[in-house]
Amino acid sequence: MGMAILPQRVRIEQVRTAGLVRCDPKTKHLIPRLQHGEIAILAHEDLDEIAAKGLIETRVAAVVNTRCSMTGRYPNRGPLLLLQAGIPLLDLEEGEPDDGEPSLFEVVHDGDFMTIIDGSLYVRDRFVGQAQVLTKSEIGKRMAFAQTNSSTELHRFLDNTLQYASLEKDFFLGALPSLNLRTKIQGKHVLVVVRGRTYREDLQAIFHYIREQKPVLIGVDGGADALLQAGFRPDAIVGDMDSVTDSALTCGAELIVHAYTDGSAPGLKRVQRLGVKAHKYPAPGTSEDIAMLIAHELGAELIVAVGTHTNMVDFLEKGRKGMSSTLLTRMRVGPKLVDAKGVSQLYQTRVSWKALLVVVLATLIPVTMLASVNPVVRNILRILYWKMKLIFT
Template sequence: MTTLRRARRGHREPSGPVRGPLRVDARTKDLTKRLQPGDIAVIDHDDLDQVSAHALVACRPAAVVNAAPSTTGIYPNRGPEILLEAGIPVVDMCGPEVMRLAEGVPGTVEGHQVVVGGDVVARGVRLTPGLVEAQLQDARANLSDQIEAFSHNTMDYVRAERELLIDGIGLPELRTDLTGRYALVVVRGYHYKEDLQTLRPFIREARPVLIGVDGGADALLEQGLRPDLIVGDMDSVSDAGLTSGAELVVHAYRDGRAPGLERVEALGITDAVVLPAPGTSEDIAMLLADDKGAELIVAVGTHATLVEFLDKGRQGMASTFLTRLRVGSKLVDAKGVSLLYRSRISSLSLVWLALAGLLALVAALAVTPGGRAFFGVLAVRWDDVLAWIEGLF
């Protein structure tokens, strides 16, 4: 018997109703743009991933109602666990009818039920830490199947898109010069805020080319940094990011269609570069940095572990894996840089430090009797030196 069946048959729901206006969207990424603290988020998200869960937590909703199973058992996704750790109630598997609820109407989550206007409009499973842990245990047993599927998918991708690994993808000319420089590729993904904070000394001293992947551009702006280059389909970057002065590379489909270009042009930006290419925008940003001569590529918020690859979805995993093979030793994770990099003290800083120490010593001597006597003798000797120099002329 699966964990989900056990949940439906014997799970006891915690008490305590939660009230708030309903915010409904099948795309969690779009919902978080308008979700406010105290709202009830209504989503339709199989296998809720870490990035989406962290985005929901940042919005501080009163509860999350999912039409789909937050964990299907395909792989051990941590999204539900993150929500519960943040104290956000989650009602799972409420069915597709919950997505037809009106936007903004007051609702109540009571146990495993969703109530609107006094009527129960949906029932699901109220997640608890124990239930989520049991689901994760079941899902871990399926990891070997996912690794096998990943291997087959990667080989299919190699056959279909072998030029990505062997010949490259015909990258355009850019006005941003990356030759011999470090590049910092920022994705609004895993722990991007913490990584950007720890990389501040590196950014200040190494002055890398700052590349934002869609919403990664806003992540840089939040830290007071202006992106040099923005790569993506331009659906999750703000207008402020697009008009920040960065060079824009619009990631298009292989047939040349670029849905994001219309938005860019509507903002009056006419010099955006359109790049039709396979893979994800994250992959394209790394390939651009590599092809344009970057000496080192530091990745922030990107996918590194097996679970993170699975979070990405099977369609994007193969291109990400192959991109890392192509970029090779140039690519370094932000955490590795923050551990290995040590802030260097410049020569100018050492001079100012020495002067500050000398001034402190002079001030200390000036307030003591011995120090005043020393300065008196020093003044007499200085007068003798000046008299000797005058006698020469």
């Protein structure tokens, strides 16, 4: 990348965005470190909705993506959500990895002060890269293209699903690995929480169910943090342990590390560094599938799933090209699975005027009866009446 002094006149008169930089190629590792007003630099092709919401919550000043935020493969809503929240989104025009030019991550580091002027990136008054400023109009065009491309992408997705379902069916439909948990699941309801779309709203919608039924609570990676934020402590945490906080891992929940089929489990090292014991569960598929299978095999009466991934866009946003394990898991679990994803969108509570009238009348009746027999109350009401009359006349 070439270096050039930022002209003093431009720096003063045409600055669009400026702030301290926070960078990480993995968005899920970057978001917890971001502070209000910082500029996020990431490498996230087809920016997904969950990542966008996380960036919005941190109230970043701008997002610079070293990958294409929306390729048009499928209609990912992340870029549009950022723009609707008033956060500038820029796609960096980087060359190929072997063209000799350093990547932005090699030039810019945490804590650097970056200035963005109409797509030009400057650090310490030196030019470090040129980016495309994405607009709602541009995102709209890409979204329209993605809609026309969805049929082709769906064919690929289905082919991948069927191909891997054929390879993985022996595991998911055969005898599963044994697991001796201290958490008792037999005959109980189990709530499996994944940090997917609408998980916050859905947890709020079934809040009373959780309080009354007291199901066994299983958080899948970041789903454990979702439970803690909602005021519940997870009984167990299942996952790769790469997108869950240390505070969740040390909250007292039973940990089940999802391992590869060869037994290797990179997430186990992190758990061991925290000094916490964990079970290891080697299996293909996603961690949310494993959580459901464990609950099913240990005798759960009912499995309620929140925030799980159930459609093509969900899986493509997770970087998965098919859903074979999810298909096989749901076939095995069968009717005991209740999917609560999106339940919060089924209805919106509204207070009608009739209901308000009933409440008001129900309140006035005892007050009127009390006033009829108590002279003190009658005097107070008379004083209030005259005060109101004086105010409004």
